[in-house]
Amino acid sequence: GLYQKAYATSFIIVGSIVHSENITSLTIIEHGFIAVVRGRIVSVCKGTEKLVKTQHKYGIDDNSVHHLSEGEFVMPGFIDTHIHAPQYPNCGLGYDKQLLDWLTTYTFPLEKKYMDVDFATKVYESIVNKTLTNGTTTAAYFATLHYDSSLFLADSVERLGQRAFIGKVNMNHDTPEGYGEDTYDSFICTEQYIRDIQGKRNELVQPIITPRFALSCDMKLMILLGELATKYNAHIQTHISENTGEVVAVQKMYPECKNYTDVYDTAGLLTNKTVLAHGVHLSDDELKVLAARGTAISHCPNSNTSLKSGLCDVRRLLNAGIKVGLGTDVSGGYSTSILNAIRCALQTSIHIFFGKGTDSDYVPLSYHEAFNLATLGGAKGR
Ligand code: GUN
Ligand code: FE
Secondary structure, eight states: HHHHTTTOOEEEEEEEEEEETTTTTEEEEEEEEEEEETTTEEEEESSTHHHHHHHHHOOOOOEEEEEEEETTTTOOEEEEEEGGHHHHHHHHTOOOOOOHIIIIIIIIIHGGGGHHHHHHHHHHHHHHHHHHHHHEEEEEEOSSSSSHHHHHHHHHHHHHHEEEEEEEEEEEOOOOTTOOOOOOHHHHHHHHHHHHHHHHHHHHHHEEEEEEEEEEHHHHHHHHHHHHHHTOOEEEEESSSSHHHHHHHHHOOTSSOOOOOOHHHHHHOTTEEEEEEOOOOOOOHHHHHHHHEEEEEOOOOOOOOOHTTTOOOOHHHHHTTEEEEOOOOOOSSOOOOHHHHHHHHHHHHHHHHHHHHTSSOOOOOOOHHHHHIIIIIIIHHH
C-alpha cells in the first residue's frame, strides 16, 4: 500500500529496516527511518536523531510520517526478473512433461486464448494484484504474441501501481497452428508496441523486446529485434539453455553457431540491458561471453525443478562475474512469490553442494546472498 502511494509523493517511515547493500551481508537497522521525496529514497538513517531535521529539509509534515508497529519492518520490494503473466492459470499444472513437450501440450494452447482481450483482462488484473500482494514491486513480464492484450497488461500494471517491463512475445518459427507471426508483421507490430508504451505510460512501465527463444524465432527476426533494441534503447529478454533437449535442438537449428549463447550474440541480442532466463546448462566459454556483454541471468529455481530442467549453479555464474536476479517463471514455476524463489534458490544450491560431496569446498548460497538476488541483484539486471 505504501509503495503504491510512493510514486511521486514524499513521506517518511520510522521503524525497523532490512535491506541489502551488497551480496555478502544483510543490513538490519533495528530502529531508524527512511525518507522518500517525490518517489525517490533520499536517506536511510539509523536512529531518529535526524528525523525532525530531515522533515524540515524536505518539507514533510507529521501526517506523512508513518510509524511502524512493534514487529513490523520495511524492506525493498522484490524484483521478479522473469514471469509469464498469461501462464498464471496453468500454475501447478503439467509437470509430467519437460520443456519442449510442456510448451506444445499446455503452454501454447493457453497463450493462444489471449487473442480474446476479455480473457486477458481477467487474468492480467489478477496476476498483477497477486504479485503486488506477494511484495513484487518490479517485474519483467512476458505477455503473448497479441498486441492488444499485451497493452492491456501495461494498463493493469500502470493502474495498480507496479513497476514493470512488459514484452509482447515474438515467434515466427516452428509455431503451433493459430499461434505464430510472419517476420514482417512481428517486426512492425513490435515497433508500434514499443512506441505505444514509451509514449503513453508513466516512466515505471517500460517495453521489453521479447523473442521467445532461439527455437521460436529465426535469425532474421532476431537481428531485426536487436536493431529495434538499439534504436529505442530498450531492454531485451528471452530464454537460454534451460533444458538439455532444447540445447541440442538449438545446435541443430543453428549449425553455424558455436553454441546457444553464440546464436543470440550473432543476432546482436546480448547487451547490458538483456536478461536471459535460466542458463542452467551453459559452458564456461558461454559464461565468458555473457560476462563480457554485461548480460544478466534470471535464475528460476522453482521452474528448473518443476520442469526437471536441472539445477542451476548460481555460485558458478556469480564467480564468472555475471549479474544474477531471481525469477518465478510462472507457470514453469508454480509460485508467483519471490519469497518462494529465495527459498527454492537456497534449496537448489544446497542440493548442488550435496551433489559435490559434503567434503567439497563448495559454498552454497547464504540467505543474505539470496535476499540480495531478490532485490538489488535483480535491479542490476535492469
Ligand atoms: N522457453 C520458451 N518458452 C518458454 C516458456 O514459456 N517457459 C519456460 N520456462 N521456458 C520457455
Ligand atoms: Fe520462462
